[in-house]
Amino acid sequence: MKTENSNITTMMSFVFLGFSDTPNLQWILFGVFLFIYLTVLVCNSIIILIIKIDPALHTPMYFFLGNFSFLEICYVTVTIPRMLMDLQTQKGHILFLACATQMCFILMLGSTECLLLTVMAYDRYVAICNPLHYPLVMNHKVCIQLVAASWNTTIPAAIGQTWQIFSLPFCGSHTINHFFCDIPPILQLACGDTFVNEIAVYVAVVVFVTTPFVLIIVSYGKIISGILKLSSARRRSKAFSTCSSHLTVVVLFYGTATITYLQPKPNQSEGMGKLISLFYTVFIPTLNPIIYTLRNKDITMALRKLLAQLLA
Template identity: 60%
Template sequence: MSHRKKMSEVNITFAVEFFLLGFSDLPNLQEFLFVIFLVIYMSILIGNGLVIVLTKVEPSLQTPMYFFLANFSFLEICYTSVTLPRILTDLWTQKRNISFLGCATQLFFILILGVTECFLLSVMAYDRYVAICKPLYYPLIMNHKMCVWLVIGSWIIGIPILIGLTYQIFSLSFCGSKKLEHVFCDIPPLLKLACGDISVEEYSIYVDAGLFGMFPFLFIFGSYAKIIATILKIPSAKGRYKAFFTCSSHLIVVTLYFGSAGISYLMPKSSHSSATEIVLSLFYTIVTPMFNPLIYSLRNKDFIVAMRKFLPKCVGLVST
C-alpha cells in the first residue's frame, strides 16, 4: 500500500507540467529564430489565406479541385497555429513550461489535424482520379454535396480513436525528467519520458499510424497508379504532359508530408537523435504548409491568372 501511495505521489509531482527544451541549446540565436519563425508563420497565413480567398471570389476556381485545395489551405493554417504561436512565445519569453493539460490538448490537435491532412490528401487524389480516369462521370460523381461530405469525413474520421490514443499516452507514468527534448508536445519525446513498460502504447501508435497514415498513402498510391496508366494511353504528347502537370503539385505535397511524417513516427526512436526528430517534425508541421501555396499556385496557370486579376483590385481598394 505504501509503495502504491509513493508511486502515486511521484506521478502527481511529475505530471503537473513539462518543459519544452526546443532550441534552449542555442542561447545566442533566440532572437534570430524568433524572427525566422515569425516570418514563416506570416507567410503561411498570407499564402494559404490568399488561396482560400481566391477560390471563393474567382468563378474560374470554383470547382471541386479548388474547393478541396481551399479546405486544405485552411487545414494548414490550423495545423501551424497549434505549434508556431507556442514556439514563438517560448522564444520570446524564454519560459518553456507547458501544463500537463496544455500538452495533452496540443498533442490531440496535432494528431487530429495530421490525420485530417492524410485523408484530405487522399480525397484530392481521388478527385484527380475521377477527373482523369472517368471524365464523363466527373460532374456527376464529384458534385458539391459529395465534396462537402468528403471534407467533413476527413475532419471527423479519426477523432474517437485519437481521443483514446491521447488519453492512453497521458495515462502513462512520467516519473523521470520533465524535460521534453522538442519544440512542441509530440508522441516520440513523450514516450522517452515515460517509465515502465510502454510496449502496449507503442503497439497502439503503430496500429494507428498504419490505419490513419499507411492506408491513405496506399489509397493515394493506388489512385495514381490508375491515373498514370490512363495518362499513358493518351495519344498526344501534349495531352499526356498536361495531365501529368495537373497532378504534379499534389504529388510533391504528398511526398513531402508523408515522407517526413513517416520517418518521424514509424522509424524506431533509437535510430535518430532528438535534433533529427525536431527537424522532421518542423518539416511536416511548418515547412510543408509554407511551401504548399507556392507549389500549387506557381505551377497552376488558372491560379496565376486569378491572382493577376485579384491583386490589382486589392491594391485599388487599399489606395482608396
C-alpha cells in the same frame, strides 16, 4: 509537480528544451518562425480567397484545395505561436493539460491532412480516368461528405490516442527535448512499459498514414496510365501539371511523418527527430501554397486577376 506515497511523480507541467542548445540564435529563430507563420497565414488565406471569389475555380479540385489551405492554417497555429512564446520568454513551461490538448490537435490535424490528400488524389483519378462521369461522381454533396469524413474520422482516434498516452504515470525528468508535445518525446518520459502505447501508435500510423499513402500511390498509378492514353499533348501537359503539385506535397509530408513515427525507438536521434518534425510541422506547410501557386496555371491566373482588380 506533486510527489505521491508511491514515489511516482505526477507531472503538473512539462518544460520544453526547444532550441536551448542555440541560445545566441533565439531572437533570430523567433524572427524566422514569425516570418514563416505570417507567410503560411497570408498565402493560404489568399488561396482561400481567390477560390471563393473566382467562379472559374468553383470546382471540386479547388474546393478540396481551399479546405486543405484552411487545414494548413490550423496545423501551424497549433505549434508555431507556442514556439514563438517559448523563444520570447525562454522558459518553455507548458501545463499537463495544455500539452495533452496540443498533442490531440496535432494528431487530429495531421491525420486529417493524410485523409484529405487521399481525397484529392481520388478527385484527380476520377477527373482524368473517368471524365464523363466526373460531374456526377464528384458532385457538391459528395465533396462535402468527403471533407466532413476526413475531419470527423480522426477526432475519436486522436482523443483516444492522447488519453492513452497521458494516462501513463510520468516520473523523473519533466523536460521535453522538443519544441511541441509530440508522441515520441512524451513516451520517453513515461514510467514502466510503453509497449502497448507504441503498438497503438504503429496501428494508428498504418490506418491514417500508410493506408492512405498506398491508396494515393494506386490512384497515381492509374492516373499516369490514364494521362499517357490522352491523345492531345496539351491535355497531357495540363493533367501532369495539376497532379504534380499534389504529388510533391504528398511525398514531402508522408515521407517526413513516416520517418518520425515508424522509425524504431533505439534508432531515434533527438536532434534529428526535432529537425524532421520541423519539416512536416513548419517548413512543408510553408512550401505547400508556393508549390500549388507556382505549378498551377488556374491559381496563377486567378491571382493575377485579383491583383489587377486591386490595383485598378
